[in-house]
Amino acid sequence: MGPTRAGKRGGRCVGPIPGSSRLHFTVLSGWAQRGSFDLAPRENVARNSCCRCGELVVAQISPWASPGHIRITFSPVAFSVRTIEADRHREFNASQPSVSFLQTPAWGQVKSEWRSESVGWFNGTDDPVGAGLVLYRQLPKIKKYLAYLPEGPVIDWDAPDIGEWLKPLAEHLRGAGAFGIRIGAPAIVRRWSAETIKAAIADDRVTRLSEAIPDQVNHQTTRTRNQLREMGWRPPEDEDGFAAGQPRFVFQLPIEGRTPEQLLAGMNQLWRRNIKKAAKAGVVVQRGTIDQLPEFHRLYVETAERDHFRPRPLSYFQTMFDALLAEDSDRIRLYLARHDDDLVAATTWVRVGQHTWYSYGASSTAKRDVRGSNAIQWQMITDALDAGATIYDLRGITEGLEADDPHLGLIQFKVGTGGEAVEYLGEWDLPLNPLLYKAFDLYMKRR
Numbered sequence: 149m150g151p152t153r154a155g156k157r158g159g160r161c162v163g164p165i166p167g168s169s170r171l172h173f174t175v176l177s178g179w180a181q182r183g184s185f186d187l188a189p190r191e192n193v194a195r196n197s198c199c200r201c202g203e204l205v206v207a208q209i210s211p212w213a214s215p216g217h218i219r220i221t222f223s224p225v226a227f228s229v230r231t232i233e234a235d236r237h238r239e240f241n242a243s244q245p246s247v248s249f250l251q252t253p254a255w256g257q258v259k260s261e262w263r264s265e266s267v268g269w270f271n272g273t274d275d276p277v278g279a280g281l282v283l284y285r286q287l288p289k290i291k292k293y294l295a296y297l298p299e300g301p302v303i304d305w306d307a308p309d310i311g312e313w314l315k316p317l318a319e320h321l322r323g324a325g326a327f328g329i330r331i332g333a334p335a336i337v338r339r340w341s342a343e344t345i346k347a348a349i350a351d352d353r354v355t356r357l358s359e360a361i362p363d364q365v366n367h368q369t370t371r372t373r374n375q376l377r378e379m380g381w382r383p384p385e386d387e388d389g390f391a392a393g394q395p396r397f398v399f400q401l402p403i404e405g406r407t408p409e410q411l412l413a414g415m416n417q418l419w420r421r422n423i424k425k426a427a428k429a430g431v432v433v434q435r436g437t438i439d440q441l442p443e444f445h446r447l448y449v450e451t452a453e454r455d456h457f458r459p460r461p462l463s464y465f466q467t468m469f470d471a472l473l474a475e476d477s478d479r480i481r482l483y484l485a486r487h488d489d490d491l492v493a494a495t496t497w498v499r500v501g502q503h504t505w506y507s508y509g510a511s512s513t514a515k516r517d518v519r520g521s522n523a524i525q526w527q528m529i530t531d532a533l534d535a536g537a538t539i540y541d542l543r544g545i546t547e548g549l550e551a552d553d554p555h556l557g558l559i560q561f562k563v564g565t566g567g568e569a570v571e572y573l574g575e576w577d578l579p580l581n582p583l584l585y586k587a588f589d590l591y592m593k594r595r
Contacts, residue, residue, distance in 0.1 A: 246501035395544030401567035436482035492520030
C-alpha cells in the first residue's frame with residue numbers, strides 16, 4: 149500500500165521513539181491509497197513517558213518510499229520566542245520545582261529603573277516550554293537597550309544544542325531594540341563540599357576556590373559553555389564592565405529529607421555552640437512586618453558603614469516587599485533578632501517553590517557576643533525546611549581563600565553550616581551591536 153501524496157503536519161508529542169534519546173513519537177495523520185491511518189497509533193506509544201519541551205517533532209511523509217511502506221523523517225520543531233503576559237509567566241514558573249526570584253514578573257516591578265518584559269519559548273504548542281524575565285536598560289539619548297535576564301532564562305540548559313534556545317531569543321531582543329544581551333545561566337558547573345573548602349583554606353598552595361579539586365563536575369554544562377563561546381557569547385569581565393551582576397559562586401545548604409537535628413549535627417562545632425549560646429543569652433527571633441522595615445534598614449545602614457558598601461534606600465526594600473508579596477503572600481519574609489529589646493540582627497528570606505534564599509542581612513556592632521546572626525540564620529533554615537524547601541541558599545561568595553583576603557571570613561561563616569559551594573555557568577554577554585555595546589560599557593564604568 150504505497151502513499152499517493154506527501155504531507156507535513158505538526159503533532160502532539162506522546163513519548164520517545166525506542167532507542168532514540170532525541171526523536172519522539174507524535175500523533176499524526178497521513179494519506180495513502182486506501183483511507184487514512186495513524187503513523188504512531190496511540191495504543192503503541194501510550195506506555196512511553198511524555199517528552200520535555202524541546203522534543204516536539206513533525207513528520208515528513210515521502211511519496212517515493214518503497215512499495216507497501218511509508219518513509220517518515222522526524223525533525224525537531226524550531227523554537228519561537230514572543231512576549232507573554234505576566235499571569236502566563238507566573239503559571240509557567242509555578243509549574244517548575246523552582247526558578248530564581250530574579251526571574252519572576254514581580255522582580256520587574258522592583259527594578260523600576262529598567263523596563264521589563266516576560267517572554268516565552270514555544271515549539272508548536274499553546275503553552276510555553278521556557279520563560280524569562282527581560283530587563284531593558286536604555287542607552288542615554290537613544291532608544292537602544294541592554295537586555296538583561298538575571299539568573300535566567302528558565303530553559304533546558306542541558307539541551308544538546310543550546311543555540312536552539314538562545315538564537316530565537318537574540319532575534320526577539322534585537323527586534324525590541326537591544327544592542328546587547330546579558331543572560332545569567334542557572335546551570336551548575338562544579339560543587340565543593342564544606343570539607344573540601346576547609347582543606348583548601350588550610351593549603352597555602354590554593355589561593356582561589358576554582359583551584360581546589362571539586363567534588364562534582366557537570367560535563368553537560370561544560371559542553372554548553374563551549375557552545376556559548378562558539379556562538380559569540382562571552383563572560384563579562386570579573387571586576388569591571390557594566391553592572392556587577394549576580395554572583396557566579398554561591399553557597400547552598402541542601403535540606404531535603406533532613407531533620408533539624410540532622411542539620412544541626414552537620415554544622416561545625418562553632419556554629420552549634422553559637423546557636424546554643426544565643427538561645428541561652430535570651431536572643432529571640434521573630435517574623436517582622438512591612439511596617440518594621442525601617443528598623444531593619446537602620447541596622448542595614450550601620451552594617452554598610454562598618455563593612456564599607458553602599459546601602460540601598462529604604463524605599464527599595466519597601467517596593468521589594470510590596471511587589472513580591474503581591475505575587476505570593478509567602479514570597480518574602482523579614483526576620484528580626486532581639487536581645488533585651490535591642491535589635492542585634494535582621495534579615496530577609498525569599499522563597500520560590502522548593503528554593504529559599506537568604507537575601508539581605510544586617511547585624512549590630514554592639515552585642516556581637518550574643519550571636520544574633522547565628523540565631524537568625526538557624527531560624528530561617530528551619531523555617532525553610534518547614535516550608536518544604538530542598539535548598540537553603542546563602543547566596544554569593546568570592547573565590548579568594550588566602551588568609552589576608554577580606555572576604556575569607558564570610559566564606560568561613562557560610563562553610564560552618566555544612567553546605568556546599570556551587571559554581572554556576574553564570575553571566576554571559578552577546579553584543580548585537582559591538583559599537584553601542586562598548587559605548588554603554590564605558591558609560592557604566594564612569595558613573
